[in-house]
Amino acid sequence: MASSRPIGSVRFENNNRVVIVTGGSMGIGEAIVSAFAASGADVIIADVTAPESNKLPNVSYQRCDTASQKDCDAVVQHAISSHGAIDVLVNNAAIQPRESYHPIDGVPESVWQRMIDVNLCGYMRMASCVLPKMKGQESGVVINVASGQAHRTAREVGVYGPIKSANVMQARQWGIEYARDGIRVLSVSPGAIDTPMIRASLDEQGGSGALANRHPIGRIGTPQEVADAVLWLTSSAASFVTATDLEVDGGLGALGAFADPYPMIE
Numbered sequence: 001m002a003s004s005r006p007i008g009s010v011r012f013e014n015n016n017r018v019v020i021v022t023g024g025s026m027g028i029g030e031a032i033v034s035a036f037a038a039s040g041a042d043v044i045i046a047d048v049t050a051p052e053s054n055k056l057p058n059v060s061y062q063r064c065d066t067a068s069q070k071d072c073d074a075v076v077q078h079a080i081s082s083h084g085a086i087d088v089l090v091n092n093a094a095i096q097p098r099e100s101y102h103p104i105d106g107v108p109e110s111v112w113q114r115m116i117d118v119n120l121c122g123y124m125r126m127a128s129c130v131l132p133k134m135k136g137q138e139s140g141v142v143i144n145v146a147s148g149q150a151h152r153t154a155r156e157v158g159v160y161g162p163i164k165s166a167n168v169m170q171a172r173q174w175g176i177e178y179a180r181d182g183i184r185v186l187s188v189s190p191g192a193i194d195t196p197m198i199r200a201s202l203d204e205q206g207g208s209g210a211l212a213n214r215h216p217i218g219r220i221g222t223p224q225e226v227a228d229a230v231l232w233l234t235s236s237a238a239s240f241v242t243a244t245d246l247e248v249d250g251g252l253g254a255l256g257a258f259a260d261p262y263p264m265i266e
């Protein structure tokens, strides 16, 4: 299947840009942090967990639980006082605990409430903290990391999926609201990506082979492939792109409902 034809390559420049990535200590967020840092940006990781290794001088870590208004305010204040600007916010921190893989009447309230606090309100909290600064600058980009499950559902993601849909609509809403302030807001919707989150739920997804096979490309994605999409969307090459969603999913969404059949009725 591999072709010997040359493929085009791109390089993004992010010198002097200031970027906040929530949930940037591992998985997709970590790849987004590395991609921005390698292209010259000053990056602030806002995460409940410290990154395992961070040797890059232009990456700093602020402990932040995005469910806490105080923590979100502190990260944004730190970014402004140490760098003077905020050019990009990537809302990426989200949770999908094992106990949430049930129809909603089987999900404890404490679990779904925490998912709402982090996955929905966390995105709103961080955006409302950075948008006044971006308005003052008359520039900025906000990216909400959503999911393929924002667009079409599967069984037992009754909490996660609807909140991911809301992340897409947050981006559309904020995108139209702030377009004339020079601010673009977008969402990206990954298919299955090889991260700790997906590895923790392989059984629920039918195992790694079945999960890979569900993607027309024949494999799951890498965190780098999502980071590449984010770098494009936040660059001047996407300057007329706002208030919309980009699916980064190896064709998963196009395959749709036929990919995940119900068990046979006896």
Ligand SMILES: NC(=O)c1ccc[n+]([C@@H]2O[C@H](COP(=O)([O-])OP(=O)(O)OC[C@H]3O[C@@H](n4cnc5c(N)ncnc54)[C@H](O)[C@@H]3O)[C@@H](O)[C@H]2O)c1
Pocket (backbone or CB within 6 Å): 022, 023, 024, 025, 026, 027, 028, 029, 046, 047, 048, 049, 064, 065, 066, 067, 091, 092, 093, 094, 095, 118, 122, 145, 146, 147, 148, 189, 190, 191, 192, 193, 194, 195, 196, 197, 198
């Ligand atoms: N991995 C996938 O297949 C996949 C597919 C579609 C969408 N997504 C989305 O991509 C994003 C990243 O997913 P991932 O797979 O890299 O997850 P992950 O679990 O591997 O990493 C998530 C990171 O967020 C941090 N985090 C968790 N709760 C937090 C909180 N309250 N405040 C701050 N940080 C917090 C964690 O410490 C961790 O560093 C999420 O929004 C997820 O819903 C992932």
